[in-house]
Every structure is written in structure tokens, then in C-alpha cells.
Amino acid sequence: MKIPTTLKHKPVIVAEDYSNIDGRLAYHTDAKGLSLGLAQWSDRGSLDISAKIWRYTGEKWSRQSEEMPLHRVLDLAIFLTSAMKYFREAYRFPKLYDPADPQIERIGIQGDAMTVEVCTDNERIDGDIELFSQVLSEDSELLGERLGILARMLRDMGY
Incomplete structure (x- = not known):
């Protein structure tokens, strides 16, 4: 089409x-x-x-139909990879996160930083984070293929 x-x-x-x-x-x-x-x-x-x-x-x-400035496309990719990296080790927490310290990471961008954290304002976060982790795990092959392609292309470009 x-x-x-x-x-x-x-x-x-x-x-x-x-x-x-x-x-x-x-x-x-x-x-x-x-x-x-x-x-x-x-x-x-x-x-x-x-x-x-x-x-x-x-x-x-x-x-x-969605339209985004290119920097937002990359910001979403950075945000997603931060979350994926976090969930590789999240099993260490009984609730998959630390309620006393929900921050995952601060990523320096453009002279400031993007704070990535678990949304503790979500009243159903304990169940929702389990579901999120499950789906992320189920989609690991699908996402991993794309990340591998992206990593290869970035290396080819000198990044």
C-alpha cells in the first residue's frame, strides 16, 4: 500500500x-x-x-497515525533499552523493583538528564510490573533481533 x-x-x-x-x-x-x-x-x-x-x-x-521528531524516536529507543537492561536484573527484588528507590537510571542527554524510574504512582504497579516483565520476556527474541540490527548499524556508522 x-x-x-x-x-x-x-x-x-x-x-x-x-x-x-x-x-x-x-x-x-x-x-x-x-x-x-x-x-x-x-x-x-x-x-x-x-x-x-x-x-x-x-x-x-x-x-x-503518529509523527515524531527524530530525536524523540532515538529518545524512545534509549528509554526502551534502559528498561530492558533493568529487567535483566529486576528478579533480585521481591516486587521486581525497590519501592524505597524506584529510580532505574539517569541518562545524561543534551546537558541535562532523563530519569528512568518505576511508576510508583500507579496504584496497581505490583501486578502491572509483573505483567510488563512477562511480556518483555516473551518478546525478547523479537526485540533482541531488532537491537542486534541496530547495534550492528551503529557500529558500522562508527558509534
Whole structure:
């Protein structure tokens, strides 16, 4: 399915077959494609580029399609890998976290830091964290394949 080029986001680089590899939803997803292009929020004279996940309802392109600045895509990857790293050792805690110290890590970015922590404001955190850990474990092969590819590509680029 062709990603539309007449909408506000202007695709430059596309993956129109994303639905074939969308994790556990592969071949049964409304996320049909990915694109990198000119951001829909760019004003005249000011350009930003963004990543977009294109969703299709079966009848039309969905308003639930998501567009993110590229730094946010990377921030999400950093955030996810921090959580995955944490859950490799979380079994050491009876509740999979330390209620007295829920902070996982502070990651220095852009002169400040992103604090990654367990959400103790969630009144059901004890059950939810167990479910999260279970799903993360079940998806380890799916995520590991992607992380391996990302690691290889970053090494190839000199990072």
C-alpha cells in the first residue's frame, strides 16, 4: 500500500511494507508504513524532519497515525533499552523493583538528564510490573533481533 504524499507530512524515505514486520501484529496490523520526511508542523521558512507511523483502517488513512521528531524516536529507543537492561536484573527484588528507590537510571542527554524510574504512582504497579516483565520476556527474541540490527548499524556508522 502506497503511503500518501498529498498530506501535510511529506515523506522522503519510506518503508511501505512495515505491516509485514510489525512485531506480534505482523500481517494483521493497521500500521502499514513508516516514513521519514518533512514534518507536518513545519512553518514556512523553518523546516523540521520527522518519523511517521502510517495507520490505515481498511477504508482510509487514520488520524491515529503518529509523527515524531527524530530525536524523540532515538529518545524512545534509549528509554526502551534502559528498561530492558533493568529487567535483566529486576528478579533480585521481591516486587521486581525497590519501592524505597524506584529510580532505574539517569541518562545524561543534551546537558541535562532523563530519569528512568518505576511508576510508583500507579496504584496497581505490583501486578502491572509483573505483567510488563512477562511480556518483555516473551518478546525478547523479537526485540533482541531488532537491537542486534541496530547495534550492528551503529557500529558500522562508527558509534
